[in-house]
Each structure stands twice: as structure tokens, then as C-alpha cells.
Amino acid sequence: MAKYTHSVSIDPDKCTGCTTCLRRCPVEAIRIRNNKAVINPLSCIDCGECIRVCKHSAKHASYDKLTDLDYSKHLIALPAPSLFGQFNHMNEADYVIQGLLDMGFSEVYEVAKAAEYVTDLTRIYMNGRQSRDPVISSACPAVVRLIKLRYPTLCEQLVPVLTPYELAGKLAREKAMREHPELSPSDIKTVFISPCPAKVSWAKSVMEGQKVYVDYVTSMNDVYMELLSRMKHDEVPSPEAASEAGIVGLGWATTSGEAASLMNDGYLSADGIDNVIKVLDDLESGTVSDISFVELNACSPGCVGGVLAPTNGYVARVRLHNLRKTGGMVVKPNDIRDVDESIAAGNISDEYTEEEAFTYMPEGAPNMLAMMLAMKKAEALADKLPKKDCGACGSPTCRAFALDVVNGEAKLEDCKIRTEME
Ligand code: SF4
Ligand code: SF4
Structure with a gap:
């Protein structure tokens, strides 16, 4: 990597x-x-x-600023499903798509549509799996990185399928190549509109040999500001119907949407990073049973709560709910079969998976044995500390401070309370 x-x-x-x-x-x-x-x-x-x-x-x-984009290229916007929950009084997703085209994008490929394909791929993967351990969604990159760093034994339970925005980039690029034979591959650039920094980091950290499907990652906040001035939906008639995503894909923007889309009762979903950590602790200790799928989102209530999304996540969730209920979003026929014959036959070809990306150890990650030895020493040292977790030493807790001392990153004298007590 x-x-x-x-x-x-x-x-x-x-x-x-x-x-x-x-x-x-x-x-x-x-x-x-x-x-x-x-x-x-x-x-x-x-x-x-x-x-x-x-x-x-x-x-x-x-992230990539909108002014950094090369508008002389065939730019394809890849809006995350959560973008559609940002606008008040909007009952048709087509306004957003038209707004993106008006901003200068050559075309739009909804990540929600790719998410529906990922649901199909996940279902096929789960059906062919031998292990009884639950599989864990790999859609939230903050969770994936947390698992790799803190819970390496759970890595093999991550669903090894491309994330929705990577798949959207791949399919959008292939579609543009088919429809515009006059373009060379370097003329086509995909731009993911992200609700969170974790997705920016994941897209920018490309493993050796890994294909890049997303060329730019920009912020939902910035795109929202641009769209506001262009989406005058009170004044203009409905734009041409352009949205192709169904309610299943749109549901991925909020917690449980991905899990529910699998139509499988045995799922667990949690959001908020502290809750995610509690669930991962339970999965690691093997105390979770009768669960086949685990969906974890670092943000509450799911991607709509990402720090790069402008609207309160709970408000955005209601708007999405209304959009799904009343708007132009309808369940589309499952057309993943148009994408690949192997999927129609119940297999997943390698081009839709990226197992290595989920199981590699990040560069610089500490050796597990050395880490465990350091933790043991730190525990002994932490017993001698005041246990006030005051933060005055510059570490978040006495236990973290003890580990910093063991690792040579802090000195015992930095704990002023201990010095005063002596
Ligand atoms: S709170 Fe900030 S520093 Fe800590 S993991 Fe999240 S992004 Fe990184
Ligand atoms: S220490 Fe305070 S001011 Fe500095 S980055 Fe953290 S929260 Fe912000």
C-alpha cells in the first residue's frame, strides 16, 4: 500500500x-x-x-476544491446518496442532477445506483460464504481503518466488494467510454461528492496495483453552496427525469439502509463511533450470535451526519425519507445483470472486489507482539498514576500517558499531579 x-x-x-x-x-x-x-x-x-x-x-x-477541477475534461459527478437529503422542500431528485449539470459537469452517475449493485454483490458473496461468522460492511472507510488498526482478526469478515462510490466511478467511466468513443480514457474524470473526510482519505490512499476509479474527491458542503443558487425549484418546472437510483440505493445514506436492503433479518446496525467500538469489541470477543450482517457507520445517523455535509444529519434523514416516499425515486428493476454476466450466474468477478485493500497492514502499523508487550508494561505503569485522566500531561488518559512513556513519547515528569503527590 x-x-x-x-x-x-x-x-x-x-x-x-x-x-x-x-x-x-x-x-x-x-x-x-x-x-x-x-x-x-x-x-x-x-x-x-x-x-x-x-x-x-x-x-x-x-479535498479537491471545485476550482481545482479541469472543466475541459468530460467530468462525471458521483453524488453520494446523502446529497439528496440536504435540500428543503425538494420532492424530486432530478433537481439535484440538473443542478450538477448546470454547474458544468458533463454527466452525473448516482452513487445510490451503484450502492444497489453493491447490495446485489454482497448478497451473492454471503450466499457463497462458508464461515458462520457475520460479515461486516466495508462501506464506511473510518470503520474499515479502525478494524485494520485495532481489530485485525476481524479483517477477514469485511465484505471484499468495491465501495459504492468506487463502483460508481468504474461504471460511470465504462459507460462514458461506450457512449463517447471520441474520448480517450484520460479525457474522462470522475468526481466523488463526499459527505466525510474518511471517504476522501480512502479514495486518495491507493494500494499498489489497485485501480483508481475516482479521480477527484470534493466536499458536499462546497457543492451544496453552488447548487443552492442553481436549484430554483420554486420557479422553474420539473427538470427532465434523470435520476436512475431506486429507494434501496438512497437508503444507504442513513443507518440500517444498507443492512435492510439485503432483506435479511439477521442484521445488526450501529452508528456513532463510540457505539461502533462497542460492537467491534463484542464481535472480537465472539459474544455476538445469530447475526449474519453487521453495518457500522462512524457518523450518526449514517453518512447524512458526515462532517462535510451541511445539514443536520437528523433533518437530512427526514428529508430523504420524504423524498423516498413522495418523490421521483422509484424502485428500479435490478439491472446488475446488465453489468456483468458472471454476476447473473451468481459469481463475482475479481473486478468488483478488492480483498487486499481490506486485509493489508497499513505502512508503519506497529508489530502486534511489540504492541502487546508495550501495553503490558503500560498497564503496570498506569497503576502508579493518579487515574484522574485530567489531560494536563497532553495525553487523553492516564493509561494513554503510560503507553506514551513506555513508547518514549512522553516523560514521567510530565505528570505534574504525580510529582506533587510524591
Ligand atoms: S477525532 Fe480527529 S484525530 Fe481522532 S481519529 Fe478522528 S479525525 Fe483522527
Ligand atoms: S486543542 Fe482545542 S483549539 Fe486545538 S485543535 Fe483541539 S479543540 Fe481545537
Whole structure:
């Protein structure tokens, strides 16, 4: 794997060292050093929690700006399903698609449509699987990275199918090549409109030999601002019907949507990174039974709650619900069979899977044995610390501080309370 590219970073000039993010990072990736927050790139999962909580706007996500796009190319917008829940009083998804075309995109390929294909692929994968362990959705890249870093024994339970936006990029590119023989492959560029930094990071971190289906990843916030001025749906008649996604694909934007789309009763779904960690702890310890599919979303209530999405996720969820109920979104015939004959025969060809991406160990990841030894030493040291988790040492908890000392990243004297107690 090429080096993991993080989207989330910090502006030290804006950071006041207030420790808010230190306490809220779910994987204890933040430390305060010299009165500034620093992120440990080996631990960070790009969940965006620190962006959400920083009152000083010191944390931000990097992504491709709309002004960076090369509009001389055949640009294909890949809107995430959550984009359709951002707008008030909108009863037809076609307004969004028309708005994207008006922004200068040559065409639009809905990620929701690809999500429906991923549902089919997942069903085929589950039917052919021998193991009785539940499979875990690989759609949330923050969760996938968390599993790889903290729960490596669960890696083999991740569904090894392309994510919806990668599949959308692949299918959109192939469609454009078919319909525009005058274009060369380098003339076609796909642009994913992301609700979260984790998806930006995943798309930008390409494994050696892995095919790239998404050329740019931009922010839903930025696209939303552009769309607002173009979507005058109170003033103009309905645009031409263009949306091809069905309610199943649109449902992926909120928690349980992916799991429910499998039409399988034995599923578990959870959202919010703290709940996700609790479920992963249970899966790792083997205490979960009678479950065949696990859907986990780092954000609540699913991707609509991503930190790059402008609208409150719970409001967006209601809007999506109404759009699915009253709008132009209808269940489309399952046309995955048009995509690949092997799928029609109940097989999944390699071009729809990326198992290696889910089972590799990230570059720089600590050796498990060395990590366990360090943890053991840290536990012994933590027993001698004040157990106040005050954060004054720059580590989020006494236990994390003990590990930092064992790893040579902090000195015992940094704990002022302990020094005072002696
Ligand atoms: S929340 Fe974190 S990044 Fe923001 S000012 Fe406080 S310490 Fe700095
Ligand atoms: S993005 Fe998430 S994991 Fe990374 S430092 Fe921020 S809160 Fe921690």
C-alpha cells in the first residue's frame, strides 16, 4: 500500500491547546505538545470528530476544491446518496442532477445506483460464504481503518466488494467510454461528492496495483453552496427525469439502509463511533450470535451526519425519507445483470472486489507482539498514576500517558499531579 493519505489535519496557528479534541478523539490519536494539538497519523481514522468539536476551527479536512477541477475534461459527478437529503422542500431528485449539470459537469452517475449493485454483490458473496461468522460492511472507510488498526482478526469478515462510490466511478467511466468513443480514457474524470473526510482519505490512499476509479474527491458542503443558487425549484418546472437510483440505493445514506436492503433479518446496525467500538469489541470477543450482517457507520445517523455535509444529519434523514416516499425515486428493476454476466450466474468477478485493500497492514502499523508487550508494561505503569485522566500531561488518559512513556513519547515528569503527590 502506498502511504495512507490523511484528509484531516490541524492548523497550529488556530489551535489554542484547549484539549477539547484530545478528550473526544475515539482512538486517542491526539496529543497536546507545546500547547498545540498534534495528530498521530498511525492511529487517526479520519472520522472527523475533532473537526466537529473544535470551536476554534483549527481542524479541517483536505479535498479537491471545485476550482481545482479541469472543466475541459468530460467530468462525471458521483453524488453520494446523502446529497439528496440536504435540500428543503425538494420532492424530486432530478433537481439535484440538473443542478450538477448546470454547474458544468458533463454527466452525473448516482452513487445510490451503484450502492444497489453493491447490495446485489454482497448478497451473492454471503450466499457463497462458508464461515458462520457475520460479515461486516466495508462501506464506511473510518470503520474499515479502525478494524485494520485495532481489530485485525476481524479483517477477514469485511465484505471484499468495491465501495459504492468506487463502483460508481468504474461504471460511470465504462459507460462514458461506450457512449463517447471520441474520448480517450484520460479525457474522462470522475468526481466523488463526499459527505466525510474518511471517504476522501480512502479514495486518495491507493494500494499498489489497485485501480483508481475516482479521480477527484470534493466536499458536499462546497457543492451544496453552488447548487443552492442553481436549484430554483420554486420557479422553474420539473427538470427532465434523470435520476436512475431506486429507494434501496438512497437508503444507504442513513443507518440500517444498507443492512435492510439485503432483506435479511439477521442484521445488526450501529452508528456513532463510540457505539461502533462497542460492537467491534463484542464481535472480537465472539459474544455476538445469530447475526449474519453487521453495518457500522462512524457518523450518526449514517453518512447524512458526515462532517462535510451541511445539514443536520437528523433533518437530512427526514428529508430523504420524504423524498423516498413522495418523490421521483422509484424502485428500479435490478439491472446488475446488465453489468456483468458472471454476476447473473451468481459469481463475482475479481473486478468488483478488492480483498487486499481490506486485509493489508497499513505502512508503519506497529508489530502486534511489540504492541502487546508495550501495553503490558503500560498497564503496570498506569497503576502508579493518579487515574484522574485530567489531560494536563497532553495525553487523553492516564493509561494513554503510560503507553506514551513506555513508547518514549512522553516523560514521567510530565505528570505534574504525580510529582506533587510524591
Ligand atoms: S479543540 Fe483541539 S485543535 Fe481545537 S483549539 Fe482545542 S486543542 Fe486545538
Ligand atoms: S479525525 Fe478522528 S481519529 Fe483522527 S484525530 Fe480527529 S477525532 Fe481522532
